[in-house]
Amino acid sequence: MESSLxxxxxxxxxxLPWRDDAVSMPNNIALAxxxxxxxxxxxxxxPMLHVK
Known part of the structure; x- marks a missing residue:
C-alpha cells in the first residue's frame, strides 16, 4: 500500500492492497x-414483461 500512496x-x-494491476479477463462474448x-x-x- 505504501508504494502506491x-x-x-x-x-x-x-x-487497493488486494488488487492486481495485471488482471486477465476471459473473453465471454459467446456467453453474452x-x-x-x-x-x-x-x-x-x-409481452407484459417486454412492455415493462
Missing part, C-alpha cells in the same frame, strides 16, 4: 450472445 490536488490516493438470445425469447413469450 500519492498526494494529488490536496488529497491522498492509495491503491447466448444470454441475449435467451432474454429475447423470454420477452417474446411474455
Amino acid at each position: 500519492v498526494h494529488e490536488d490536496g488529497f491522498y490516493m492509495m491503491g 450472445h447466448i444470454r441475449l438470445q435467451q432474454l429475447k425469447k423470454k420477452l417474446s413469450r411474455e
Whole structure:
C-alpha cells in the first residue's frame, strides 16, 4: 500500500492492497450472445414483461 500512496490536488490516493494491476479477463462474448438470445425469447413469450 505504501508504494502506491500519492498526494494529488490536496488529497491522498492509495491503491487497493488486494488488487492486481495485471488482471486477465476471459473473453465471454459467446456467453453474452447466448444470454441475449435467451432474454429475447423470454420477452417474446411474455409481452407484459417486454412492455415493462
